[in-house]
Amino acid sequence: MADPxxxxxxxxxxxxxxxxxxxxxxxxxxxxxxRVRVRGEISGLSRPASGHVYFKLKDADxxxxxxxxxxxxxxxKIKPEDGMEIIATGKVSTYPGGSRxxxxxxxxxxxxxxxxxxxxxxxxxxxxxxxxxxxxxxxxxPFLPRVxxxxxxxxxxxxxxxxxxxxxxxxxxxxxxPVPVQGDGAAAQIAAAITGFDTKLPENGIPKPDxxxxxxxxxxxxxxxxxxxESVVRAVANCSIPVISAVGHETDVTLIxxxxxxxxxxxxxxxxxxxxVRLQLIAAMADKTARLQNAIAKFLQLHKKHxxxxxxxxxxxxxxxxxxxxxxxxxVLRLSxxxxxxxxxxxxxxxxxxxxxxxxxxxxxxxxxxxKQSEARLRQAIIRHLQRAKDQFSKQTRLLxxxxxxxxxxxxxxxxxxxxxxxxxxxxAVNVGEDYRxxxxxxxxxxxxxxxxxx
Numbered sequence: 144m145a146d147p148x149x150x151x152x153x154x155x156x157x158x159x160x161x162x163x164x165x166x167x168x169x170x171x172x173x174x175x176x177x178r179v180r181v182r183g184e185i186s187g188l189s190r191p192a193s194g195h196v197y198f199k200l201k202d203a204d205x206x207x208x209x210x211x212x213x214x215x216x217x218x219x220k221i222k223p224e225d226g227m228e229i230i231a232t233g234k235v236s237t238y239p240g241g242s243r244x245x246x247x248x249x250x251x252x253x254x255x256x257x258x259x260x261x262x263x264x265x266x267x268x269x270x271x272x273x274x275x276x277x278x279x280x281x282x283x284x285p286f287l288p289r290v291x292x293x294x295x296x297x298x299x300x301x302x303x304x305x306x307x308x309x310x311x312x313x314x315x316x317x318x319x320x321p322v323p324v325q326g327d328g329a330a331a332q333i334a335a336a337i338t339g340f341d342t343k344l345p346e347n348g349i350p351k352p353d354x355x356x357x358x359x360x361x362x363x364x365x366x367x368x369x370x371x372x373e374s375v376v377r378a379v380a381n382c383s384i385p386v387i388s389a390v391g392h393e394t395d396v397t398l399i400x401x402x403x404x405x406x407x408x409x410x411x412x413x414x415x416x417x418x419x420v421r422l423q424l425i426a427a428m429a430d431k432t433a434r435l436q437n438a439i440a441k442f443l444q445l446h447k448k449h450x451x452x453x454x455x456x457x458x459x460x461x462x463x464x465x466x467x468x469x470x471x472x473x474x475v476l477r478l479s480x481x482x483x484x485x486x487x488x489x490x491x492x493x494x495x496x497x498x499x500x501x502x503x504x505x506x507x508x509x510x511x512x513x514x515k516q517s518e519a520r521l522r523q524a525i526i527r528h529l530q531r532a533k534d535q536f537s538k539q540t541r542l543l544x545x546x547x548x549x550x551x552x553x554x555x556x557x558x559x560x561x562x563x564x565x566x567x568x569x570x571x572a573v574n575v576g577e578d579y580r581x582x583x584x585x586x587x588x589x590x591x592x593x594x595x596x597x598x
Contacts, residue, residue: 209233
């Protein structure tokens with residue numbers, strides 16, 4: 144029997160290089176485990192330029208390194224994120240360069256919707272605390288946009304439904320920015336499309352949209368997860384163009400719905416929110432035009448009657464002037480009689496008294512000056528009276544001209560007279576085949592009635 148001390152001598156212990164022992168451990172680990180499913184929470188996620196994805200899976204007691212090679216990333220059903228509880232499927236291996244074991248992941252699934260909803264709620268609270276969902280940030284949709292931008296998949300029913308609905312309601316120019324709506328990298332492309340519409344246009348004759356529709360069909364919470372991505376939410380929040388979110392069905396709610404200016408339950412409803420119905424708009428405009436025309440006609444008719452009533456109560460300017468001239472004649476006559484009576488009385492006094500010629504001449508000179516002064520004052524009084532009469536006459540003339548129907552004719556209206564010279568104001572007074580005089584502001588013409596139509 145061999146000596147135990149001899150058996151444990153260093154010469155009998157196998158010797159390995161570092162690389163040899165690392166690869167030996169790698170073979171043992173990989174040989175001991177086939178494909179495995181590991182449940183844990185993602186942390187320390189990184190995406191270097193190589194395209195590989197590195198992360199750690201942890202639970203309450205341990206941590207396991209994980210890696211997903213670049214060629215496997217596009218096949219992942221969900222985009223891995225920090226804090227997400229998942230079940231990773233792959234094989235356990237080691238990394239000889241770091242003397243650590245890891246799981247090489249080729250598929251990921253959620254550990255349960257509860258974990259995903261918890262992550263969604265935490266992200267919602269974070270973004271809400273920043274004010275991204277505040278109603279004051281919401282922009283009003285344009286009533287009739289000239290150009291509509293659509294961010295969605297270029298294939299499938301969503302884009303067809305939007306284009307078809309827009310064409311039915313009110314055809315507009317549509318710009319489609321094609322993006323994947325699911326899978327790794329989709330969120331970054333959706334965010335880039337929203338930002339691109341906002342910051343890169345207009346360019347090379349391509350106009351900037353007046354409103355954006357971000358759309359996707361229905362699906363599970365995992366299918367719609369790209370629209371809960373923080374980069375997409377922030378792109379919408381920073382967009383100066385009004386945004387309509389149309390992700391999933393009416394019961395599906397994503398974070399983009401909270402930050403968008405308007406949320407539509409479906410892509411078809413988004414198209415309906417973007418434009419009005421053209422035929423309804425035309426009908427409404429025609430109705431408002433007819434109502435406005437009727438209101439104008441009633442207004443003009445009412446004021447026409449009012450002006451006619453006022454004009455009947457006003458005296459003719461010539462009559463007014465004649466009355467004032469008559470009063471003036473009476474005052475001039477009374478004044479002349481007063482002067483004659485005054486001179487006659489003075490003459491009688493001269494005959495009755497005997498004074499020297501010199502005193503008489505002085506008295507006559509004084510009286511003559513008084514007469515001249517009285518005459519001057521009388522002349523000024525007459526002039527002022529005539530001026531006031533003239534001003535009053537001018538004022539009455541302007542008022543009459545303002546109220547005269549001839550001023551109405553100058554604004555483009557016409558007066559229709561029958562064969563007796565009477566004004567025709569109702570359609571019942573018009574007879575087909577008869578001649579009527581049409582008075583315009585600068586002349587008259589004759590017209591024969593061919594037909595008539597009641598409003």
